Amino acid sequence: MALAPVELWPASASAYAREIDRLIWSYTGLILFLAVPIIACLVVFAIRYRRGSDADRSNPPVHGLRLELAWTGLPFLATLVFYFWAADLYSRQWVPPKDTLDIAIVAEQWMFKAEHPGGQREIDELHVPAGRPVRLVMTSQDVIHSFYLPALRLKQDVLPGRYTTLWFEADTPGTYALRCAEYCGSEHSAMGGRFVVLSPKDYAAWLATFSVDRTLAQEGEALFRRLGCSGCHGARSVARAPSLAGISGKPQPLADGSIVIADEQYVRDSILQPKRQVVAGFAPIMPSFEGQIGEEDLVRLVAYVKSLADASAEAAPPGAAVEPPR
Ligand code: HEC
Ligand SMILES: [Cu+2]
Incomplete structure (x- = not known):
């Protein structure tokens, strides 16, 4: 089983994934913007007012209402923006568009089986067409697994006894990683395989390579x-x-x-x-x-x-x- 090499930052294969990345980097930027001045002040003041320094200690300011309102209010508003941004991204994940291509996933120790509507089956691989919304309807035959597609920044628990779903629209053909992201037994770390995004034409050709007589x-x-x-x-x-x-x-x-x-x-x-x-x-x-x-x-x-x-x-x-x- 060929696993993708370890990457520092996984490739992204959908508009949604790129938006998640924007969110993460913007939030990282905001955190740096808020934290770096505080750390800088900490260091500067620690040196300036160290014991024995001859810094001016007369008449220390004890209160600055405007300054205090500003350093409380502005970070609050700035982080609130991210609350709405992230909530929007998260909720979009729960509303699949109409007319999705539904693919069934059945997980078991230690493999993922996929069944396409036409009756084509694959194990530890998932082939999907680019540019078309795909909805996975997933369940597990034994323990809890988690279906993880790093290139789409999507992960969903796969549970015994019920169906969970995951939808996405990949737009960049390529071969990406498919992983189990929930510890599910001794071979958990090897559970997974390839997630292959194909152009619609290649997907049709791929489906046609199977000799299935029934959908x-x-x-x-x-x-x-x-x-x-x-x-x-x-x-x-x-x-x-x-x-x-x-x-x-x-x-x-x-x-x-x-x-x-x-x-x-x-x-x-x-x-x-x-x-x-x-x-x-x-x-x-x-x-x-x-x-x-x-x-x-x-x-x-x-x-x-x-x-x-x-x-x-x-x-x-x-x-x-x-x-x-x-
Ligand atoms: C003995 C007769 C009988 C058999 C055999 C039977 N069913 Fe049913 N089924 C019913 C009755 C009566 C209802 C409605 C009452 C209820 O919901 O339990 C029903 C309800 C359902 C419903 C819900 C339907 C709705 O309109 O919401 C589904 C789905 C269903 N059955 C699927 C199946 C499947 C699949 C099988 C075979 C594995 C099956 N049934 C075997 C009698 C049967
Ligand atoms: Cu697993």
Whole structure:
């Protein structure tokens, strides 16, 4: 496994990363601007007023309201600017744009597995197209890991039992480091690999080098039949179960009167803990699939439910609603 050599300052591969760098350097500048005069005064006064020096000690000033207001107020305002700047950058990280390319990441000791929507899989490498927002939906098969892309200045914990997400838009093709940033066992330090940003053309060519016969959603559809989900959720089923067509990303009214957004986490929870969030108007007859479906298969099932775009999708031929890799 080829790891990038240690760098003093990692390359940056997105506008966001460059803005983080600007923030860091500006803040460093401000801290120097505030600290250097204090240290200089400290040194000068320590020498000037050392014991035994003949400096003038008569009539010492005891108060200077304006000076005190200035040295309190100005640094306060200057650092407050950074609060808003940093909060803006941080919050932008929580609102992915619409129409992201969603890639699933499943971590385990000691590797990261990535699954692209077209069904292409890679281990300890992540290939993404430049200039397109990418959203990672991540989970862990064992302990807590952390997905770290230094070139994007982004890091997100990857947790067992739930999905965390990370979105970015890389703009500089190249090969960068991919690291695990959470101590996760004896081989943690070697966990990671390469993060490869490709031009959209090269990304399409890279996807085409795989011989996959099914997209992620199509694999999910096969599972959906094999596990018996379609027996209840299918159009011709006798059990009374909600149609899953078109629920993805939409508000779902629940039996307890609350409303949740049917995101990846919701679909995952619905499969593993169906009694926890029961759909309004339905009896809680769905069995739990806890312990029966591995993380990678869950990712596929979730991709399948997401691909059921609208109410007519269930009648469509297999895979018809699947987004082709762009
Ligand atoms: C025995 C029938 C049955 C089987 C088998 C079944 N389900 Fe369900 N499912 C239901 C019922 C009934 C509900 C609505 C009540 C609830 O939320 O528990 C439901 C709810 C759901 C929901 C939430 C739907 C919504 O509209 O918010 C999802 C997602 C789901 N099931 C997925 C699956 C998947 C995936 C499988 C196969 C691994 C599966 N189900 C197997 C009966 C079933
Ligand atoms: Cu790890």
